[in-house]
Amino acid sequence: MKKKLVFFVMGLVLCSFVLVFAASKKEEAATAEKAEEYEIVYVAKLIGIPWFNITEDGMKDAAAKLGNVKAHVVGAPDPDPAQQARIVEDMVAKGVDAICVVPNDAETVEPAMKKAKEAGIVVLTHESEKSRNNDYDIEMVDIQALGARVMEKMIDFTGVSKGGYAVMVGGLTVPTHNAWADAGVAWQEKNYPNFYQVTDRIPCTESVELSHDRTLELIKAYPDLKGLAIYGSLGGIGAAQALREKNMTDKISVVCTSLPSQSAQYLEDGSMDWSVLYSPYDCGVTVVNVAHWLLEGKDLKDMKEIPGVGGFRLDGKIIVVEGLIDINKENVASYGF
Numbered sequence: 001m002k003k004k005l006v007f008f009v010m011g012l013v014l015c016s017f018v019l020v021f022a023a024s025k026k027e028e029a030a031t032a033e034k035a036e037e038y039e040i041v042y043v044a045k046l047i048g049i050p051w052f053n054i055t056e057d058g059m060k061d062a063a064a065k066l067g068n069v070k071a072h073v074v075g076a077p078d079p080d081p082a083q084q085a086r087i088v089e090d091m092v093a094k095g096v097d098a099i100c101v102v103p104n105d106a107e108t109v110e111p112a113m114k115k116a117k118e119a120g121i122v123v124l125t126h127e128s129e130k131s132r133n134n135d136y137d138i139e140m141v142d143i144q145a146l147g148a149r150v151m152e153k154m155i156d157f158t159g160v161s162k163g164g165y166a167v168m169v170g171g172l173t174v175p176t177h178n179a180w181a182d183a184g185v186a187w188q189e190k191n192y193p194n195f196y197q198v199t200d201r202i203p204c205t206e207s208v209e210l211s212h213d214r215t216l217e218l219i220k221a222y223p224d225l226k227g228l229a230i231y232g233s234l235g236g237i238g239a240a241q242a243l244r245e246k247n248m249t250d251k252i253s254v255v256c257t258s259l260p261s262q263s264a265q266y267l268e269d270g271s272m273d274w275s276v277l278y279s280p281y282d283c284g285v286t287v288v289n290v291a292h293w294l295l296e297g298k299d300l301k302d303m304k305e306i307p308g309v310g311g312f313r314l315d316g317k318i319i320v321v322e323g324l325i326d327i328n329k330e331n332v333a334s335y336g337f
Helices: 002-035 050-066 081-094 106-118 143-158 175-191 208-221 235-245 260-269 280-295
Strands: 038-043 069-074 098-101 122-126 136-139 163-169 195-197 225-230 253-256 274-277 312-315 318-321 325-327
Touching: 038 050, 038 081, 038 280, 050 069, 050 280, 069 280, 081 098, 081 106, 098 106, 098 280, 106 122, 122 280, 136 280, 143 163, 143 175, 143 225, 143 253, 143 274, 163 175, 163 208, 163 235, 208 225, 208 235, 225 235, 235 253, 235 260, 260 274, 260 325, 280 318
Parallel strands: 038 069, 038 098, 098 122, 122 136, 136 318, 163 195, 163 225, 225 253, 253 274
Antiparallel strands: 274 325, 312 318
């Protein structure tokens, strides 16, 4: 009887030991899993506009599929380069694992990105192919193709072989907006030399209101204005609103890079003729998957495709996704963003 009691007590002790050991291992595993969770942030040109809201949707969905990622968009309420640089520095101080920046001014944000790299943070840029202090730059479309496509469609819709036009961008220091515009102007000069710019490039397309006001000014100042080539998601909206007000929707062609959800009504009534862009949702998915791949210590050359987006090409440290889409009144309702 005593022996049975001894064995019983020993069994209880052994079971307790096993339970404690198992609990300890479970806690260690949970701690390890927590330690491996990555935080990826996208520093937008500004927050609170549909474009970057949709980008964040793509980021969050991609993060949920990966499982060990937190991803979100940060930024200032206006496109101020100095504020954007400070936000990057704040993210460095916070100790995030990866930062993707879409610069308002590439040079202004370079020192902050350098600090991020020195801190061991994965640094990506979006729409800034000439950035220096980054690991890779993500371009969701071929720059030359999008720039030329906007200009081509703008000239098509003027219905003439010569005339004046204006170019609008988000800001004169926004890298890819101006690269798109450069490509568009080069295409025009080669293919339609009788077209000409009525004025210098106009920085306004980060604001519907500013784009609206600049369009009204152009209409008043340049009676020979036939078209607007607009690079920046809000510019086409403001321009279309101005043409509506002046009953000039059939007088001036508007081709832009606006979201389907924002441009639908203007495409349908003809105040906007065409939109050329890529999916901001796919951009968010791409940023998270590329950052996660690099954080896992993998070589980007071994990445065959971006999950949920598709193939890409690697040109040095520039990632080019072939995401160009044409949006018009016939297909605008088919897009979910």
